[in-house]
Amino acid sequence: MTPLSIHTITNKPWSVEQCIRAYAAAGVDGITLWRYNFEGGDPSAVGRMIRDAGLVCTGLARGGFFPAVTKEARAAAIDDNKRAIDEAAACGAPVLVLVCGAVPGQALEVSRGQITDGIAACLDHARAAGVKLAIEPLHPMYADDRSAIVTTGQANDVCDALGSPPEAGIALDVFHTWWDAALEIEIHRAGRHGRLFAFHVCDWKTPTLDLLNDRGLMGEGCIDIRRIKSWVHAAGFSGPDEVEVFSTRWWAADQNDYLTKITAAWREHCL
Amino acid sequence: MTPLSIHTITNKPWSVEQCIRAYAAAGVDGITLWRYNFEGGDPSAVGRMIRDAGLVCTGLARGGFFPAVTKEARAAAIDDNKRAIDEAAACGAPVLVLVCGAVPGQALEVSRGQITDGIAACLDHARAAGVKLAIEPLHPMYADDRSAIVTTGQANDVCDALGSPPEAGIALDVFHTWWDAALEIEIHRAGRHGRLFAFHVCDWKTPTLDLLNDRGLMGEGCIDIRRIKSWVHAAGFSGPDEVEVFSTRWWAADQNDYLTKITAAWREHCL
Numbered sequence A, B: 001m002t003p004l005s006i007h008t009i010t011n012k013p014w015s016v017e018q019c020i021r022a023y024a025a026a027g028v029d030g031i032t033l034w035r036y037n038f039e040g041g042d043p044s045a046v047g048r049m050i051r052d053a054g055l056v057c058t059g060l061a062r063g064g065f066f067p068a069v070t071k072e073a074r075a076a077a078i079d080d081n082k083r084a085i086d087e088a089a090a091c092g093a094p095v096l097v098l099v100c101g102a103v104p105g106q107a108l109e110v111s112r113g114q115i116t117d118g119i120a121a122c123l124d125h126a127r128a129a130g131v132k133l134a135i136e137p138l139h140p141m142y143a144d145d146r147s148a149i150v151t152t153g154q155a156n157d158v159c160d161a162l163g164s165p166p167e168a169g170i171a172l173d174v175f176h177t178w179w180d181a182a183l184e185i186e187i188h189r190a191g192r193h194g195r196l197f198a199f200h201v202c203d204w205k206t207p208t209l210d211l212l213n214d215r216g217l218m219g220e221g222c223i224d225i226r227r228i229k230s231w232v233h234a235a236g237f238s239g240p241d242e243v244e245v246f247s248t249r250w251w252a253a254d255q256n257d258y259l260t261k262i263t264a265a266w267r268e269h270c271l
Helices: A016-025 A043-052 A071-091 A108-129 A152-161 A183-192 A225-234 A255-270 B016-025 B043-052 B071-091 B108-129 B152-161 B183-192 B225-234 B255-270
Strands: A004-007 A030-034 A056-064 A095-099 A132-135 A168-173 A196-201 A241-243 B004-007 B030-034 B056-064 B095-099 B132-135 B168-173 B196-201 B241-243
Touching: A004 A056, A004 A255, A016 A030, A016 A043, A016 A255, A043 A056, A043 A071, A056 A071, A071 A095, A071 A108, A095 A168, A095 A196, A108 A132, A108 A152, A132 A152, A132 A196, A152 A168, A152 A183, A168 A183, A183 A196, A183 A225, A196 A225, A225 A255, A241 A255, B004 B056, B004 B255, B016 B030, B016 B043, B016 B255, B043 B056, B043 B071, B056 B071, B071 B095, B071 B108, B095 B168, B095 B196, B108 B132, B108 B152, B132 B152, B132 B196, B152 B168, B152 B183, B168 B183, B183 B196, B183 B225, B196 B225, B225 B255, B241 B255
Parallel strands: A004 A030, A004 A241, A030 A056, A056 A095, A095 A132, A132 A168, A168 A196, A196 A241, B004 B030, B004 B241, B030 B056, B056 B095, B095 B132, B132 B168, B168 B196, B196 B241
Antiparallel strands: none
16 A cells, blocks of 8 residues: 655644654654754754654655856755755655746746756765755746746656756656646656656645645545556556645644545545 | 737726727727627627727637537537637637636546547538637646646647648637747747637736736736747747736726736837
């Protein structure tokens, strides 16, 4: 059976300690941290707490945001990504998820070049730390300021341009990619190179009322999650389903009730 | 110099009569109607009013919405599209814009098949009426319930599948297509087949606060409109720039002031 992991941002009202306790009690297998979980805290202490609770740390979100207008800002982004890699290593996250970035008004191909250069500049650091870098193709509605990489094909292209190092791969999120007719082909292309590092699930609601924070819980929307999951697993991925739901609506709900709904929705729509 | 046309929905608070008077007074060349402009009225009378004002009717929005779960609903959609074709012919619109449709949860390739079948069933009617059908690829954020056709490449594929009849082509909107790395190639592919029927302009704001009604006026966002326009014209298109802005913010403004801003923004960012 596929393991289940949950991104802490899914339960944004909870502290990381609350997430760890509640996920472990609910029988969840893993947890993907967000960098805000370390604010005022120590990543290695959080990692220890995760292991002590019997959970696996499945990733850290998020690095990236490489494109910038000035050379100085691009260098600062690389430095910040190296810090994120160190945090991932400290907390025991095998993968750092990259939201690669974009600059409004800068041509997307220019930003993709800066992303490639930025990741290239982090590879040695990642290798030494034992952390993998997972490019997350984002939905095209985020192409203005969040990601110039809007398809799985472009994520594969960047990995190819880097020379297919074992540290660079892809985090595939059904929310960002479900509309793409080339998705199955590009998942298999990624699988052939062993670069499928993470699989994120949630759903696309009709209507979606906010570009950022109105994702659906699995089953609340139109995505055929099982179909995409079957492609990912046929391509050799054997990691967990990671639930990542940004939702103002769900963040306002009782988080214990919500966690029960998350695990039920996962069983019903992902297994 | 490129002619300027405006979609009546850009000035949604205005009646079609107000649009015609104001566009003509502002030196705008053309007007693209929306079917709501005919509610309780006669399309041919609207067409006469347009010509009497010295304007050109550049299109009618919108037909489409072909996919449906039942055969009956798909047949009803075809009938409605034939009525829209008749309305286009009556008002003198050379082109009917198609928002092709999608059914939440139905596989997008199934919907694209139903779209192809639906357009095929309308071609004779369109030819007899002297009206062209322009598939508008919509942004992937509308793939759930508005359009299974989310790239210019898919619009070209549908035209190819129909046998490239002269009545079937593409309405290219920068808002829907700017993110697509294959855009230039697919514009040239469309141009080679003489199937570029319309070019819509507006802008993508950062942040975009609503999936439907927060478009920007040209210059308010990140789209390099002139670059895309240069591709469209290099591919043989010689029609007008059609301004189509859905914006709760601009609809709340004084529409006369707004029209002045529209023509100024067009001169500054599209010419």
